Amino acid sequence: MTASEPDYRCIIHIDADAFFASVEQRDNPDLRGKPVIIGGHPQSRGVVSTCSYEARVYGVRSAMPVSQAYRLCPNGIFIRPRMERYKQVSDAMFDIFDRYSPVIEKLSIDEAFIDVTGEDGVGIAVSIRRDVRHELGITVSAGVSYCKFLAKLASDSCKPDGLKYIPREEAxxxxxxxxxxxxxxxxxxxxxxxxxxxxxxxxxxxxxxxxxxxxxxxxxxxxxxxxxKGIDNDPVTPWREPRSISEENTFETDIDSMDTLQGHLAVLAQNVAFRLRKARLKCRTVGIKIRFHNFSTITREHTLSEAVSSDAEIFNQAKTLLEAAAPDRPVRLLGVAAKGLVPETSRQASLFEPPGSPWDDISRSMDELRRKYGKPVVLLGPSLKSRRGHRPKDPPDWTP
Structure with a gap:
């Protein structure tokens, strides 16, 4: 390994399985289990965009002339591409990726690298695969490793609908x-x-x-x-600036205790703040989402005079919003969002105060521990209320 290679990176490669054909089978259940070939009429001069795994059994492959695909699979169902529809599903899929990291490199309409350094990469890959399946009705394969090309090789090796992790020692x-x-x-x-x-x-x-x-x-x-040698220092290059960074938690049982809600809020705020700093961003607006036991939902947000990214500042603002909302019914889901994102270097210096928050240095030190040992390592006091068996008597609020 080279001395300059980061030891702590965690990269996920996501690739949708037979994406165009899967969307067609999702939209038309009669096509499920049948050889679907995307590429137009068999007598046309077009090529195969993609095909279902049922068609691949016959030797049909992407970029093959449609006429050849017909000779190999005369019983195949040939469908003209619906690019607008595929883009809609792709956008929804990338919205799911955005829930888990702001650092996403889009490779194509159905493929991306996601940098989740400092977090449980396999757990996030499991969650992404679950969310895509449940919300979009298609499957994706995921590879997880410490560098980009190994993450891609991992996902290639487990298609379709698989997940493979390659740790450094097995590379x-x-x-x-x-x-x-x-x-x-x-x-x-x-x-x-x-x-x-x-x-x-x-x-x-x-x-x-x-x-x-x-x-x-x-x-x-x-x-x-x-x-x-298994060395690849190429960074994950975001394909666009994220519009917001958010985390939410659906509870196993509804919660009606403000103390317990504040504990979960602290965990969510800490995760959002960590992701902001990892992307070298700050936020001007902090928001919360509350979904009640009957699935009704409210949101609250506040725009700050200065952009922030520290755990303490985001938690304190989210806590103020939660207290003002004063939920009087059991809560099913709680979320924290950072919006109005700006580069972390965009803060205007004041003539009368030093730049930056007193919590910025603390947060950066906590980030180093988090990258080294995983999350969470150092917790906001109130977050201990959400961890079974770890509730302090009177945990202090984090206030500068």
Whole structure:
């Protein structure tokens, strides 16, 4: 490993399974279990956009001429693409991703990297897969690892409808027997060249000396040598600025105690604040959502004079909103949202006070612990009320 490589990254790769065909089968249940081929009429000159797994059994593949797909699967159901519909479902899917991280790199209409560093990546992947299945009626496969290309290889290896985690200590074993063409950037020509040199697997590639990589790959030598060792420092690059960051919790049983609600609110506020800082953002508006036992829902929000991102400041504002809402019925769901997002460096300096909140340094120190040990490590006092068996007698409020 290189000294500069972060040890704590956690990356999820999500890829929808046969996305266009799955949407058609979702919208028309009569198509379920049948070979669906997206690409137009069999006599057209078009190509297959995608096809269901039932059609793949016959050898049908994406980018294949539709006429060839018809010869392979004459009983297939050929459907002209409905791109507007697929975009609607894709937007809804990416909205689900937004619930779990603001750092999302969109690769295509149905595929993304999600950076969840400092959090339980496998648990988040499980939640995303569950939410997509329940809310959208389609399935996605997920790969979880410490770098992007391994997360993608993991999701590729468990399709359809699977989840695979590759921890650092298992990376080289996972890579050893894979064909060299599975490394990003190695196409047919390079693969053929490597095979003539006796290199057909990633494990064999990794054994070659540095001078050999330079001779074969030129300027890209370090990149391929690193990947063969399971090293990939490429960051997840957000595809757009997030509009908001939120966390919510649906309780196993309805809650009618303000103390208990404040405990859960503290946990939610801390998670939102952590995600803000991870994305190098602050928020100008803090909001809460309360859903009651009868599913009626209210929201409250307040815009601040200064953008904030510390646990304490977001919790204190959310707590004020909760107390003002004064819920008088059992609560089923509670949520905290950060809106009006701005870069963390956008705060205007004052002539009469030092820049930044007194809690910013504390929050950054807590973030380092969280990245190292997972969440939660350091808790806001009130959040202990939400943890069974850990309720302090009189936990102090966090006020500067």
């Amino acid at each position: 080289q074993v996972f890579l050893d027997d894979l064909p060299v063409a599975r490394l990003p950037g190695i196409g047919p020509k390079t693969r053929s060249k490597l095979e003539t040199l006796g290199i057909s697997t990633i494990g064999a590639l990794r054994q070659m000396p540095e001078a050999w990589f330079v001779r074969v790959f030129g300027k890209a030598a370090r990149r391929f040598q690193d990947m063969a």
